[in-house]
Amino acid sequence: MHRIGVIGDKDSILGFKALGIEVFSVEDAEEAEKTLENMVVNNFAVIYITEQTAKDITPVIDRYNSRTVPVIIPIPGNQGTLGLGMQGVKRTVERAVGADILFKGEQVN
Amino acid sequence: MSIMNVNPTRMELTRLRKRLNVARRGHKLLKDKRDELMKKFLELVRKNKELREKVEMMLMESYAGLLNTRSVMPSEALEEALMFPKQTLSLDVTFSNIMSVDVPVLNFNTGDTAEGGIYPYGLASTSGELDISIDMLWEVFPHLLELARIEKSAQLLSLEIEKTRRRVNALEYVLIPQLTDTIKYITMKLDESERSNLTRLMKIKDMMLEQVHASKMSESEV
Numbered sequence: 001m002h003r004i005g006v007i008g009d010k011d012s013i014l015g016f017k018a019l020g021i022e023v024f025s026v027e028d029a030e031e032a033e034k035t036l037e038n039m040v041v042n043n044f045a046v047i048y049i050t051e052q053t054a055k056d057i058t059p060v061i062d063r064y065n066s067r068t069v070p071v072i073i074p075i076p077g078n079q080g081t082l083g084l085g086m087q088g089v090k091r092t093v094e095r096a097v098g099a100d101i102l103f104k105g106e107q108v109n
Numbered sequence: 110m111s112i113m114n115v116n117p118t119r120m121e122l123t124r125l126r127k128r129l130n131v132a133r134r135g136h137k138l139l140k141d142k143r144d145e146l147m148k149k150f151l152e153l154v155r156k157n158k159e160l161r162e163k164v165e166m167m168l169m170e171s172y173a174g175l176l177n178t179r180s181v182m183p184s185e186a187l188e189e190a191l192m193f194p195k196q197t198l199s200l201d202v203t204f205s206n207i208m209s210v211d212v213p214v215l216n217f218n219t220g221d222t223a224e225g226g227i228y229p230y231g232l233a234s235t236s237g238e239l240d241i242s243i244d245m246l247w248e249v250f251p252h253l254l255e256l257a258r259i260e261k262s263a264q265l266l267s268l269e270i271e272k273t274r275r276r277v278n279a280l281e282y283v284l285i286p287q288l289t290d291t292i293k294y295i296t297m298k299l300d301e302s303e304r305s306n307l308t309r310l311m312k313i314k315d316m317m318l319e320q321v322h323a324s325k326m327s328e329s330e331v
Contacts, residue, residue, distance in 0.1 A: 002200045004217070015175050015246045017191045020198035045202045046215060046257045066268055068211050069202060071261040075253070076165050078172040085165065089157055089260070096150050096267035102158055 002069070005039050007032055008050030012077040016048075029056035036060060036072075045069045050077035051084040113291045117298035125295070129288040136280040143273045146208050150266040157259045164256050167249040174242025181236045190235050210269045212262040215254050 003022060006013045010025035017023050024039070026032040032053045037060070039047055047070050054061060054074045061072050074085040086103075093102045115121045178187060201216040 002202045004198060004200050011175075012172065014188065014191055015171060015242060018243045019247060019250055045200055045213070046254065048253065048257075065264055068204065068213050068261070068265065071213060071215075071257045073253075073257045073260055076168055076172075078176065080169065081165050085161055086158075089154065089161060089263070092157075092263050092267045093154055096147070096154075096270040102154060 002043055002045035004046045004048075005044045006048045006050075006075075007035055007039070008048075008053050008075075008077055012050050012052075012079075021048075026053060029053075033057045033060050040064065040070050045071060047072045048075045049073070050075060051082040052077045052079060055082060055084055111287055111290070112294050113287060115291060115295070117295045119299065122292065122295045122299070125288055125292050129285065129292065132280055132284050132288060136277060136285065139273055139277045139280065142208060143270060143277055146210075146266060146270045146273060149207055150263060150270060153259055153263045153266060157256070157263050160252060160256045160259060164249060164252050167245065167252065171242050171245035171249060174238060174245055178236060178238040178242055181238060186235070187239065190239065207262065207266065208269070210262075210265050212265055213258060215258050217254055 005022045005024060006016045007024050007026055009027075013023045013025060022044075024035045026035050032049075036047065036049070036057065049061070049072060051074050061074075064070055064072055074088065076082070076085070090100055090103055094100050113125075115125070182190075199218045201218070203214045203216065204211045205214050206212075
């Protein structure tokens with residue numbers, strides 16, 4: 001049995017609770033890191049993390065990139081998107097193809 | 110090019126020829142694998158991009174809705190309303206295999222949606238805006254899960270492509286040239302020794318003939 005969770009600031013992730021997703025509000029990067037690692041140990045298969053939180057702990061997130069589970073997905077927080085998720089997609093393309101063929105130089109902010 | 114450190118013997122030659130065959134076959138197979146992976150990957154990553162754009166837009170809408178809610182409801186009441194979710198969610202993860210890459214497949218079960226919808230609160234004490242934003246979030250959610258699956262698959266595939274490409278290149282530009290060069294070196298060396306053997310034999314034959322000739326001459330003199 002696997003679980004789904006969301007990490008982020010309290011205001012962004014409040015709504016997810018109503019869907020039955022477990023929410024973990026965090027204040028700073030250190031707390032986020034600890035929460036994330038706890039979640040991985042506790043059998044969370046899908047972890048959404050707001051970009052505002054994710055941007056400070058990218059090394060930790062990248063560590064799980066090559067594993068099948070957990071799936072860690074950045075989502076925009078309520079302050080708008082930082083483009084972190086799209087950058088991730090772009091990076092994946094660049095690694096596989098060797099060049100960015102998907103965005104064709106279009107600005108990914 | 111570099112030549113392997115081997116003895117130029119016939120046995121070594123057959124061994125290397127066998128290795129070259131295997132390397133060529135492996136190279137072909139890996140190249141096919143790389144191409145197929147790439148095809149699958151491009152499909153996935155296109156979908157990934159579209160889906161992410163869609164999900165991000167929908168999420169922003171729902172955040173905007175929640176912000177509206179906040180403006181008409183005290184935030185304590187809002188938190189209280191959402192404190193105990195009625196909806197239960199269970200996730201089942203299985204794995205499927207794309208070109209020898211294990212990718213997760215996420216099946217989620219939304220327990221029983223009881224009457225009154227998914228709202229974990231009474232409708233009397235909350236505003237209508239909250240219902241709308243929760244509805245929106247509920248709508249995004251399947252897309253969000255699909256995004257998780259596709260994005261992870263794309264990530265894993267890209268890692269595998271990188272690995273496969275490296276192997277293909279190592280075979281194509283290092284191992285195979287090295288093997289062909291070594292094989293050439295051994296054949297040349299063997300040919301050379303054969304030639305030297307031949308000349309030696311011819312020389313010996315000459316010497317022996319001369320000897321026989323000399324002994325015959327001395328016999329006839331007697």
